[in-house]
Amino acid sequence: MMSDKKAVFFDADGTICDIEKGVPDSAIESIKKLIANGHQAWLCTGRSRAFVPWYLERITFTGMISACGATIEKDGKRLYNNEMTPEVAEKSVEILRKYGLIPVMEGADYMYYDKDEYTTEVNWYADLITEALGPKWRPIRGNEHCMHINKISAKMQDGCDADQACRELSPYYDVIHHENNAFVGTTIELVPKGCNKAVGIAAVCRSFGIEWEDTVVFGDSNNDLSMFEYASTKVAMGNGSPKIRELADYVTTDMFHYGIQNGLTKLGLI
Template sequence: MKKAVFFDIDGTLWDEKQQIPDSTREALRLLKENGHYLFICSGRTRVFIPDKELMPLGFDGIVAGCGTYGEFQGETKFYHKLEKEQVERLCGYLKKLNTGFVLEGRYALYMDRECFHPDYRFYDQISKELGDKLLRVSENEDNIEISKFCVNYVKQGQKELEQELEQDYFIIHRDGGFMEIVPKGFNKATGIQEMCKILGIAHEDTYAFGDSTNDLDMLQYVAHSVAMGDGMQEAKDAAEYVTTALWEDGIYNGLKHYGLI
């Protein structure tokens, strides 16, 4: 019976230097060879998922943007973007906070460099990765298309900020001093559910690998969930099985545990 296996990227498929263990490559090859579906399931929006590095590993599809986007064999199956009025209201509010924020879309990311501390390296990193797909907020406000966003913590008024956002969004507190913000009703689990419904994949045939707090929904939703051995404790607590660390053949051992390879 064909199974569908969903993999987080950061901390699961690759490390902080975007290095992928050879054992992971071999595990994915065997998984594909055995006839199963391979999916990326990421909080990153589609534009920030590098095809060159990941898609040759055998992935059939992608669930991106915390469940707001899905594609299968190169075809977009669903995309839930924010309405234009929401984006306009959001941009106006975030600009008043005097803090950095990143608007995340299907085709581009939007951020104004001057909103971040001069030593903030994330801008340089994504600028190198995205090139002309990293755009300024200030120069594109009439054409912004996004499904989620991130906001740095503010020194004053953090509680008020969260209360404002909680009306329409779900807040994921991440390491590195920022919050990942997703429209209510969407997460990795809803994306998996929508994709499986479209493809006719039974729930009992679903598996997921993750390592952090933004993986909790999918780890709790799928029939069989695996947390990386070097992942966050919250992910381990939510998973059915805890495999070894990323560089200790974690993906390979997790798939072997379930007899998928």
């Protein structure tokens, strides 16, 4: 039974925020208005919970699905957290390094990486990540045996054998590859087997009695594919990857050209 109240799930990077510029005011205002109109607004991000920065924290989301569905919270209370064992986390670091990739280990409370390995040469915004994390950053060195992680962003370097690393890690993780021109172009995301944004959304719908017909998603990149394949109404950002745009019911403008405002207006939600 379709209701007139919707649950809207927003991807973060490239959809409602930019790592340098934060969240456009128009998106914040639009999400406030959406909630004031009686709808639900959920963040549904590939970032782990530790890496949800202040500029997203200040939006009063109904709840958050983070780490591609591995962590779920509502009204600020953590309800679910799918963690790899510390043994698997340690083994993952060893395999990634063996094949020339740089591990960035993402958890609900901390992110772990070594600053002398994960540098701005590897990734231009590495320092921005460290700054955003503050006390939630920890080095891998010294924490090898006790990392609590939900997922991994593995950074590719010249000469690395990403395929072999992924093969050896495949018993534990599902792999998300990104378009080369994307914000995360040289990153391979490794998420717990069977875990993705759609699974997170489905769990939220089950837990809180949301009908499938009332689900709306906004996204831009290939880690949004699962939620685009799952949700009832799909809105792609103007800057979206070709696959995402193809699956969308509607392509809005990009984030800094009132994409969220235009999309929600078009759907009659604000």
